Amino acid sequence: MKRVIALVLILGLACPALYAAPGPDQKHVDKIKKKVSTCVEKGSRVSLETYDDRKLQGTISEAGEDNFVLTNEGRSTTLGYAEIKKIKSPMDRRTKGAIVTAIVLGGLLGLVFGAAATDN
Secondary structure, rough: OOHHHHHHHHHHOOOOHHHHOOOOOOOOOOHHHHHHHHHHOOEEEEEEEEEEEEEHHHHHEEEOOEEEEEEOOEEEEEHHHHHEEEEEEOHHHHHHHHHHHHHHHHHHHHHHHHHHHHHH
């Protein structure tokens, strides 16, 4: 019995890779790289979540091959693409304005055509 317990303890301590959480696949890393490069070009703010449950936000100031620099209020943090679980960038004001305008105009045109159809 002692040998079984010793064997379990040795294997548990010597093989942490057996029960470690798998990292992100290459497809996810490529998706994060693409989103980061888009945010660098636009200069937009981002909010992101890492695999170790840190939530960060700021502006991406530099993007390299394996990592990027996130800057917020003068402080910079270098993060690897493989560390990022989620990354979001809010929609810019012009796009939001265009969407709201299109919705309002669509509603008004619907009301006008509906009133014209019932008027006859």
